[in-house]
Amino acid sequence: MTVEDEMEIMGQRLHEKIKNIFGRSLSIREVDAGSCNGCEVEVNALSNPIYDMERFGIHIVASPRHADMLLVTGPVTRNMELALLKTYNATPDPKLVAAMGSCACNGGIFGETYASGSGVDRFMPVDVYIPGCPPRPQAIIFGLMVAIDKLEQKIRKLEVKA
Amino acid sequence: MFDILIKTLKTGTVTTKYPKKPDIAPQGFRGMPELIPDKCTFCGECAKSCPPGVICLIENGQEKSLTLSICGCIFCGMCEEVCPVGAIRLTQEYELASKTKDELLTIIRRTA
Numbered sequence: 001m002t003v004e005d006e007m008e009i010m011g012q013r014l015h016e017k018i019k020n021i022f023g024r025s026l027s028i029r030e031v032d033a034g035s036c037n038g039c040e041v042e043v044n045a046l047s048n049p050i051y052d053m054e055r056f057g058i059h060i061v062a063s064p065r066h067a068d069m070l071l072v073t074g075p076v077t078r079n080m081e082l083a084l085l086k087t088y089n090a091t092p093d094p095k096l097v098a099a100m101g102s103c104a105c106n107g108g109i110f111g112e113t114y115a116s117g118s119g120v121d122r123f124m125p126v127d128v129y130i131p132g133c134p135p136r137p138q139a140i141i142f143g144l145m146v147a148i149d150k151l152e153q154k155i156r157k158l159e160v161k162a
Numbered sequence: 163m164f165d166i167l168i169k170t171l172k173t174g175t176v177t178t179k180y181p182k183k184p185d186i187a188p189q190g191f192r193g194m195p196e197l198i199p200d201k202c203t204f205c206g207e208c209a210k211s212c213p214p215g216v217i218c219l220i221e222n223g224q225e226k227s228l229t230l231s232i233c234g235c236i237f238c239g240m241c242e243e244v245c246p247v248g249a250i251r252l253t254q255e256y257e258l259a260s261k262t263k264d265e266l267l268t269i270i271r272r273t274a
Binding site: 048049050051052055056102105106107108109111119121127128129130131132133135136138139141142143146152 | 176188214231237238258266
């Protein structure tokens with residue numbers, strides 16, 4: 001079996017997983033927590049005809065109340081800290097948090113200063129880290145694939161509890 | 163109207179088939195930094211030059227260890243530039259997403 005065959009099977013599996021778990025769609029709320037807007041440009045590129053993430057049923061939505069997943073960019077500045085926590089609390093369960101970009105993962109080039117926290121995982125549990133400065137659109141798609149696996153486990157846990 | 167139709171037909175489909183087919187990054191793309199343990203002399207030049215400070219050289223008595231966390235890496239390529247022996251280089255790899263931070267950590271050790 002060649003690498004291309006394996007990748008094709010992986011793509012089919014992703015499609016099936018999204019169909020089974022989400023009823024054909026995954027809604028993402030993108031939160032800018034003090035990012036330099038490099039990551040936002042890449043997220044924009046995801047919805048253009050070249051990368052077109054709507055073919056997997058992944059959408060960007062306008063409210064955290066409609067979302068399954070928070071895509072956080074930036075090192076979480078002091079001014080965005082409360083807004084981010086409010087957004088997290090407004091998202092219905094089961095929810096996912098993806099830290100996108102090096103700043104959201106570990107502080108990145110901003111580091112830890114009086115005005116910026118170092119990473120999203122200080123404030124809320126993070127499910128997937130997507131490093132890159134900024135990550136390529138393909139890298140983000142790969143990150144979402146990793147995230148979907150995680151959500152499957154979360155749903156199972158909730159089912160066991162109920 | 164026909165102009166637009168002809169243009170559309172000429173262009174064809176531009177959407178990448180990414181998760182189904184592997185997408186190789188273009189030449190010169192700065193991806194994941196890779197440490198080559200055999201070449202490394204533990205001089206610490208890369209740790210000094212790293213802007214976000216994700217490369218750390220730790221000396222603990224006889225043992226020296228170099229840790230590289232891709233988590234906060236900004237892929238600037240400074241470490242590759244300053245390394246005198248070429249023990250660190252940037253690859254084309256970009257599929258780095260992971261569920262834990264530990265998976266993004268590389269450690270090499272040497273006992274003198």
